[in-house]
Amino acid sequence: xxxxxxxxxxxxxFVIFDHYYFSTLYQYINENFKLEIPTxxxxxxxxxxxxxxxxxxxNYPEKPFTNNQINSxxxxxxxxxxIIFLTYYKNxxxxxxxxxxxxxxxxxxxxxxEVVDFHQNHDNDKYxxxxxxxxxxxxxxxxxxxxxxxxxxxxEKNKDYIYEVLVKTESxxxxxxxxxxxxxxxxxxxxxxxxxxxxxxxxxxNFQFTKNLxxxxxxx
Numbered sequence: 001x002x003x004x005x006x007x008x009x010x011x012x013x014f015v016i017f018d019h020y021y022f023s024t025l026y027q028y029i030n031e032n033f034k035l036e037i038p039t040x041x042x043x044x045x046x047x048x049x050x051x052x053x054x055x056x057x058x059n060y061p062e063k064p065f066t067n068n069q070i071n072s073x074x075x076x077x078x079x080x081x082x083i084i085f086l087t088y089y090k091n092x093x094x095x096x097x098x099x100x101x102x103x104x105x106x107x108x109x110x111x112x113x114e115v116v117d118f119h120q121n122h123d124n125d126k127y128x129x130x131x132x133x134x135x136x137x138x139x140x141x142x143x144x145x146x147x148x149x150x151x152x153x154x155x156e157k158n159k160d161y162i163y164e165v166l167v168k169t170e171s172x173x174x175x176x177x178x179x180x181x182x183x184x185x186x187x188x189x190x191x192x193x194x195x196x197x198x199x200x201x202x203x204x205x206n207f208q209f210t211k212n213l214x215x216x217x218x219x220x
Contacts (some may be wrong), residue, residue: 006057052116061085089113107157120170142205166188196210
């Protein structure tokens with residue numbers, strides 16, 4: 001039985017069926033997993049309570065979460081769901097602030113900054129940073145990835161959670177992806193949401209990294 005992925009479209013996120021941006025990722029997920037794209041938060045929660053839907057993705061949410069919605073997401077995390085939040089540099093569209101309303105509860109924070117690298121980058125663009133500093137859990141067949149227009153992530157450790165840095169910058173080893181783990185669920189935060197769009201996914205080892213990330217969350 002295929003495992004299920006929920007790609008939220010309930011908070012104004014970039015929707016995965018947008019062919020121009022996500023055709024490669026959309027095809028891969030559709031071929032290998034069950035995919036649901038809820039447009040209402042209540043619908044998302046209903047699907048997430050099904051046993052076979054273990055991964056929930058909020059890719060650049062632009063609409064704030066209510067307190068009840070935050071509590072619902074944290075409850076899913078406590079039940080063992082894996083939840084990925086992705087934003088963009090400089091708190092574009094308040095996306096990082098919106099995500100922080102949830103991930104701050106588990107000791108993570110996406111900063112309102114930008115990462116530049118004048119040496120480790122793609123096409124001499126300081127914002128298109130490249131890195132090989134990837135956690136072993138995500139590094140199978142991956143040597144280098146591109147992480148465009150990213151913010152850094154802070155970890156404020158809480159004894160109730162286990163923290164892991166998933167991706168760091170090459171030059172200064174700044175954290176740009178991290179997770180909080182409560183032994184059942186995972187909350188994962190990325191400082192960029194565009195490493196798996198159609199521009200990035202075909203560069204370096206981003207496609208394999210994307211596969212590794214999804215398989216890691218679904219324990220495939």
